[in-house]
Amino acid sequence: MKRIHVLEESVAARIAAGEVVASPAAAVKELAENSLDAGADSITVEIVEGGKELIRVTDNGSGIHEEDMELAVAKHATSKIAVASDLAAVSTLGFRGEALFSLAACSRLTISSRPADSLSGCVLRVNGGGRPNLSFAGLPEGTTVRAESLFYNIPARRKFLKSTAQEAAKVGGVITKMILGNPAVSFKYINNGKIVYQSPGSGKLTDALATVYGSEITQNIVEVNCVHENISVTGLVSQPSFLHKSANNIYFFLNGRPIQSNALKDALLAGYGERILHSHFPLCALTLVMPYEYADVNVHPGKLQVLFYHENDVKDAVKTAVAGALAQSSPPSLGIKAETSYPDSADDRPLEEDTAQHAAGNLPRLNTADRLYRPVRAVGESAGYLMDAMIYPTNIFENTLDAIIEQDIVNNEAEQTELKDVRDLCDFTVIGQVFETYILCECGQALYLIDQHAAHERLNYERMKAALEEGKGTAQQLLLPVVKKFLSHEFSVLGQNESTLLAMGFELEEFGPLCYKFTALPVAVDSAGVHKLIDEIIHELSQDKNDIVLNRDRVIRAACRYSIKAGDRLSDGEIKELMAEIAGMEAIPTCPHGRPVAIAITKTELEKGFKRTV
Template identity: 35%
Template sequence: MSKINVLDKHIAELIAAGEVVERPASVIKELVENSIDAGATAITVEIKNGGITYMRVTDNGSGIARDDVAAAFLRHATSKVHSQDDLESISTLGFRGEALASIAAVARVELLTATQGELAGTRYEIDGGVEQDCEDAGCAQGTTFVVRDLFYNTPARMKFLKKDVVEANAIAAVMDRLALSHPEISVRFIRDSRETLNSPGDGKLKSAVYAVFGKEFTAGLIPTEYEWNGVKLWGFISKPSAARPNRSMQHFFINGRYIKSRTAMVALEEAFKGSLMVGKVPACVLHMGISFQAVDVNVHPSKIEVRFINEKPVFDAVYHGVKTALHSGDVPSVMAFQKPEPPVFEQPKASVQIQFTAPAKPADSQSPPVIPAVRPAAAPVHGFAVSDAHRPTFHTNFSAANIEFTEPVPVPEDDHPSASVMPEPVAGEPVQSAVLGVTPIETPASEEAEKLVGEAFNTYMILERGNELIFIDKHAAHERMLYEKLRAQEGQADQQMLLEPVAVTLEKNEYAAVMNSLDLCAAAGFEIDDFGSGTVLVRSVPLILGDDDVAGTVMEIAGYLQSAKNDITTEKLDWLYHNVACRAAVKAGDVSSPMELSALAKRIENEDIRYCPHGRPVSIVMKKKDLERQFGRIQ
């Protein structure tokens, strides 16, 4: 009996559709690419329920002729490839002729289209690959696709779809790339009856970037334009100061097609070497123009991965183009001081008599002058408090329209305020560290078991205890302290309100992950609001974090939340504690005073801190005998 069975045409189409249509975003991508190939200058996309129940794509392109409508839904039917030679230089976004057939096989599709000069348009309906109706219809030139009930006839595929908000964000990402890839096309995206994107279509890439990512992201960009060895490069790169913690905002396009290229990514980051902090990567919106014969886009069904005949010209163009832009565009900020205006003195009125009266001399010439009992409170001068005894005083008497000025009390030459940055501690009081924020537990000198010897490389504290030397990583130790403090607050971290809310632009999937985890962020001490269009507004941060690099912290959190989809809440919260503690802790290389190091050492001793939150040891011990053995004092 034969074991090989020829599949039914309908089953074969359902299987083939899975390679092209994975989710609603796949449908939108294929349809808008057809609109672009049709010469559209305006494209509108509307979805409901994440696109699962309703998607509509409207364009003003060339339309489809009545005679071609039914054939357009046949597998491998296309107007973009006529011979084998055409595959060697593909200039259109679509070319396989599989999209419409795949979409129609797993959804209910309605088409409205009209070409220039036709008296009437065409309405065509097809469900699950079976034609239902074809009739005349009144419509403007262009094409409208309405796709309903995706995967209604393939429940196995339906159950693998994500939540509506996740699917909608995937479509939003496709629309963002469309607007960035073709700034000459006006792109409009309506999500559950709310417009979330509307690009002007004026042909200016900066306008498209502004429409997609907003003002804050656009302000941190440097324009780039370069040509090298047949590769033309143009677009924008981020300033080093606007670098990000992940690559989610790196966008590359070749001949108007969004791609993922490791060659371009490595060239970009190599060009930024020496300009970025460790752990940061640049963002970009870069277009590359290259000969169609030099790139193969027929590598993967998604057409995102491409293959170059020669990768070196692409690498060189990106590398040198970005280097040139950084050299000319990354201008350091200039600090300017405004020259103060001279004081303006008003002339006294004629009716006022001014008398300068010297104070009466005391009976005993050796006794100090009498200081009036009422005078202004002491005020800091250049950061130091001036004692009342040394303050110049001004005594006024307006009883007879006379103004009397009392001579200031002279200050002894050797009694000026101290210029010390840190005041001397008062005996018997614990010392509060200004930088590390730790207060040691007071211990009598006779009971001290450890002695601070010093610090190596502004990173490792060195303590002497009996016959041992203890080396302590101050960052790891301080990080552990802060981490334990956050954990002790049990999800109710102390917050501080920012003077000005910080707007942070995120990639659409990261933005969705943050919006779905607002309660989790609040438990870690972050108050975050939705600012719309992929941007969040940070109003409060954990008290221990301060207001340093708030945007960078939120970007890292967003990247983690987007990638850690399967982690339980406690694991996510623990990661947030790790991140906040690491950022707030004193850094390796920071200069610390002996007082701060001593305070930290006492906290370590009293709290028995051994490991940082990431598992690295806080301290290591060297025995005196091991040191003496190295010097040959003992065998």
């Protein structure tokens, strides 16, 4: 073993640098926060190659004095706090004096700055923690920080940077938060020479939101403005009818600082209460203002985590503010009876039909049918997206439903005499169709109910998969091309999966900053739901970006969800055709999302139900 020695300062600096600016996104965050701390109201962020080659942040803030230039890149050098007691009430975004020091240690850094009261400006250059070089230059008021070749001198770190698209997506996420957290500041974000976002800096959160999400968003939001016990909560949340399947669009700001907090997210959802479905999330940009000493932001170098000293008060404030705003803007209930959370055990799950049966006079319950498949969602009466969300179980990709069904089958084995598999359907008699949704069919010793939509989905799934495997999905042209604007991470997800989508029969191309134009869809897809389908695909592809095979499967599943609607009256011929296809199916008799294609009630169970046998 070698003897212990203290690391050379430049080596220690490089190691530490990787902690503060672990990625281009972290560097952009630090630099833009410096600009905000300097009072800038116009900030331009430019990156090249995901920030790996160049990060440049320009502002019109207070600038750095000539005498302070070298200090700015020194360790623990800051103008923002002076003594330990200042830590108790930090009002600026930065205070640790680490960002410029770190960037100086791990990139080729240039800082150009001129304060308003200086006639000329200074340029400071530092390469990889070497000696800073200062020169003078005529400069506009404000500061520009340029960090080139991030981690060029720490190969191990550089190797761990993600792909250009992934790093750019993370930078886009940082800028999104900056824009939403500072509506009075005009941000311009340029990625590889293209303007991605340009916010007006009007001071209105709606304008900031429209910059990121497109102007249509303004029709789907509710204003929140409430003061509760010294804590003010202001901002915008989406209407309960405008939900996302991921919590990625929830933004909280504390005294101007973006923060992450599960406690606040829970409080937000509690504010929505029964208006929101399980596994669905609103869009939210809420700013909390409270006395600085109510929270500690010095928990982590990233300064994203916050410790609230009065967490319950803060949660109450958010919940009350959101609930109040929603109550004013929409009727108290949308008629959704859905549970806001699932009990863990399958047997604890509420059975909607139980209630219905009680109401109808305690009719005995048929065993197998409801055990084979219980609706996970309650039935609501609202329209649009929410309705779709209720028709399909949302936890479909975790296979929990399959597991529950299997478990139930096992649990009931003793009671089930001869439960038939849909694949055994060979010599069947079609009885008819009920509710324009289910096909009734007799086969052997059982009565089958087949969900025609689930069956179509399954068949389309198999067809699309086969087409994709052969690499020739058939396209149907859209009458009107659909142009959609995406968030930067969504945009890069689409880019990465473009070839899969093209092979499936989608036709799409980049169409301006963060926009894609769709001109055709796979032939089996119902074009009426194109917007939702695209959202769904993005959601699926955002789960785990690296697994190509899994991604293909997710896209197909999303696509066939929009195949053919329930509620179509089928002719006898069509029913026969569908049934024959189902009977010929090799795969498991569930739709691609885990809902069963068919349920069976055996003759024995019917007889038990009618008390013909015990």
